[in-house]
Structures are given as structure tokens and as C-alpha cells.
Amino acid sequence: MANNYTQFSEQINELPAEAIAWLYKVTTFNAEDDYAGSEEAEAALKKLLCSEDLPCAVEDWGCMCDVDIDDDAGSVWFSAGERGDLEQLAYIIHGLIKQFIPSYVFSLTYSETCSKPRLGEFGGGCMVIAKGEIRSWSAYAQAKEFVKELSKTQ
Secondary structure: OOOEEEEEEEEEOOOOHHHHHHHHHHHOOOHHHHOOOHHHHHHHHHHHHOOOOOOOOHHHOOOOOEEEEEOOOOEEEEEEOOEOOHHHHHHHHHHHHHHHOOOOOEEEEEEEEEOOOOOOOOEEEEEEEEOOEEEEEEHHHHHHHHHHHHHHHO
16 A cells, blocks of 8 residues: 655745734634534635635545644644645635735645556646636646647657
């Protein structure tokens, strides 16, 4: 059996105190402990993220990476050594930018690796997030696109 890993490490600095307080709320959000039902929890999480939708069921929400918040420095460090959920992280970063740092553009690169050298199990990519948009790029998907494109010219 092989293990798959999504790894990344990125930091945002010079955050206002309100953004730091918000980060604590969103990264510790617990639907079961804090809300009477899933509909109430879903509405609260959407409001917190300033989003019309969620990347997962509200019961499955949980920041799936390490989050190190430094109150004094006004910074947050997101990292994953084994399993990071890029989609949930994108929603957190997007909400942070929309509400507190609207001119900021965040970028993150990530690797996808496997504990055994299996075909198709290695790759990576990047995410770029701004106030109005989230973009992502996968090395594996891009390689497929290059193959398709170059096959036409051969």
C-alpha cells in the first residue's frame, strides 16, 4: 500500500488584528459543537467565508493543514507535510482577502507525491487567489494538455 501526500508551505504577513481574529474563528469552526443543526452551521460558515457555496459538507469542514497564527507579527503560516486540503484552504484565503486585504494577491505552489514510485502519482501545481477570483494550475493536467497539443503537430 502506498501513501499519497499533498505538501505546501506559504505565509501571509502584515495582517490587521481583525483578520487574525477572523482566522481563529474560521480555522476552529466546529459545526457539531457550536450550532444546533447543519443548516444553521452551513449558513454561519458561508457568512464567515463571504461565500455562496462551500467546498464540502459543513460537517466535514476542518482546516486540513497546519495553521500557525502569530498574533504579535500579524502573520499566518499555512503548511501541510502530508495531507493538505487545497480547496478548503482556497476558501479560507479567498474569504480573508475579500474581507480584510482586498488588494492582496496570494500564491501557493504545492507538490503531490507518493511513498512508492507509482505511475501518475507525482505532480503538483499552484493556486493564485485575488479578491474576485481563484485560479489553479495542475502540472498533471497541463502535461496532458501539452501531449494533446503536440500530438496534433506530429
